Structure formats: structure tokens, C-alpha cells
Amino acid sequence: MTKAQVLDVSVWRGGVSGEFVAYRVPRHDNQTVLDVVTYIQRHLDPTLSYRFACRVGVCGSCAMTVNGSPKWTCRTHVERVANGHRLSLSPLRNLPVIKDLVVDMRTFFTKWRRARGYFISAGTREDAFARVRPDSAQRRQADKGIECINCAVCYAACDVVSWKPDYLGPAALNRVWTLINDARDEHRDLHLAAVASDDGCLGCHGQQACLQHCPMGLNPAAGIAGLKRTVALAALRGEL
């Protein structure tokens, strides 16, 4: 293989302590980063651990750090991110490493629950479908944040999470913003109370790394700013 046809890939191997191991992978047009790790596991080292499910940008499980930035890998083309012919792959930041490229997502999902990032309704199956006007101002706000795939790329990109491990993080807060703008949700007060603190939306410095890295093009920072305004208004009205 000539230099141009080959990728020099260094991959994090091990757990919290470990090392980068070098692999040489044939280079192809239209190759994604996920194709590269799959090649390594199938042809060079079957003990390599990584995660994926859908391969089409839906499940959010394939995220890792690619040349220093958090990315979903199934839809990241090598062509766009390779540094010459080099690729460096490591696990996502801000989450404990289990093995190789696999992180423990538990804290990420626990924080969704802590933020009350789940739909709360008093409706029953006997009730008719709720009607939500797609063009209402509230619905438009919710729509902007609704496509989150829980990949934790924003969480890994966020410096506040690394400084303050209790900080709920962009994904959970973005989710709460969609819920308090959801006309069908019955407990705006509970959602707001869950995020109205230094560990919640008030902890955000607006650095916008979440916006910069979100593969779905969402803007959690804007949602968090919306939460800050809503929380402040609720406090002034004595609702918190």
C-alpha cells in the first residue's frame, strides 16, 4: 500500500489507564470513522471494544473522540476529519471509560432523570389525542431541540461538566426545555424546579461547545438560556 492509500490510526486501548496503539488501515473513498474501527476489529484486533447500533445517525451510540473532538462516527467521513493520513480515536470525555472506546453512560442518563427530563402527563388512554398547533410559538421552541439522539457528544464537549461533575449538562437541560414548551406536559413546575440551581441551567457559561459539536445541529445553549429566563420569571412570580 502506498502512503496515500493508508491511514495511520492510533486508538486508545485499555481503561482509565491505557495507551494509544497504532494500526494501519486501508483508506477508501466515502469511508466513515466507524468503518475504520470496524476494520480494525474484524481484521487486525478482535479484542477492540466500541459501540454502535444503527450506522445511520439515529441511535446515538457510536460517539467517540476523533482527533480531539467529540463526534458521532457513523456519519463522520474520514476525508473530513483526518489530519493528513492520521486519525486518533479515544473514548468520549467526561464519562468513565469501561474499555477501549466504550464509556459508561450511566451518569449521563441518570442526569436526564435528575433533571426530570421525562414527559409528565395526567392523561389516560381514555382521553382523546392532544392537539398541538405546529405553528404555535411554544411548539416551535420545542421543535428546535426535539431531535436529540442522546449521543452525549455535547456532554463530552462541555467544559462546565468537566469542572463541575454534578452539572446536569447540555443534553438533559435541552430535553427539559423541550418539555416545558410542550403544551401536553402537565408539570412545568416540577421540570423547572429540577433545573433551577447552580448544578442546573444556572451553571451554564454559554460557551456553546454543545452547539458547535452537536451532530444534529441542535443548539442546547439557546435552550439553556431560555431555561434561565423562565426560571428567573418563575422566581419573580413566586412560583419556585
Add this chain to the structure above:
Amino acid sequence: MNSRLDVWLWMAQRATAFLLVITVTIHLGTMIYVVNDGLSAGQILAHTRGNLFWLSVYGSFVTAAAIHVPIGLRVVLMEWTSIRKDGVNMIALAFAALLAFLGWRAVLGLYA
């Protein structure tokens, strides 16, 4: 995890930031004017003594600073040190008292 104190401190910091923008602008404008006019310390004091306008400008300035800065310090300490939240609150409160004391001493020096 809801903390009413966090929310009120956050709002106080925003409100005092607004006040600081106004008072710092007046302060800087005045400084430039005074330097260009070559006024001496004595002449400046002659303008500020007993003047309620300058008392209110600088009074709001130091009060806003004494609220705004310690809240920011509190956030920095929470993010960069392992001091517990109660301890951080105490440090911020002590710092607020110090700033308010030194600031008001200077303001009263101009007024009285």
C-alpha cells in the same frame, strides 16, 4: 436540587451587572473629563463634597460591585476548588462585606 438561593443570586448578579454598566460608564466618562481638565484632587473633592448626585452614583457603584463580584467568585470557587458549597458561600459573603466596607469608606470620603 432546586435551590432558591442559587436563583436569586443569579438574578442579583444580572441586575447588578446592568447597574455596573451604567455607573462604570459615568465613572470612566468623568475620569476622562477630569484628566483633560487637569483638575486637582482638591478641586475634585470640592465638587463631590455634600453632592447627593455623586453620592448616589458611587454608592450604587460600590454596592453593585460588592454584590456582583462575590457571586462570580462563588461560581469560580465552586468550579475550581473542592471547597464545599457552605464554605464557598461563607467566603463569598465575607468578601462581599469586605468590598462593601472598603467601597463605602471611599465613597463617604468623597462625600463628607
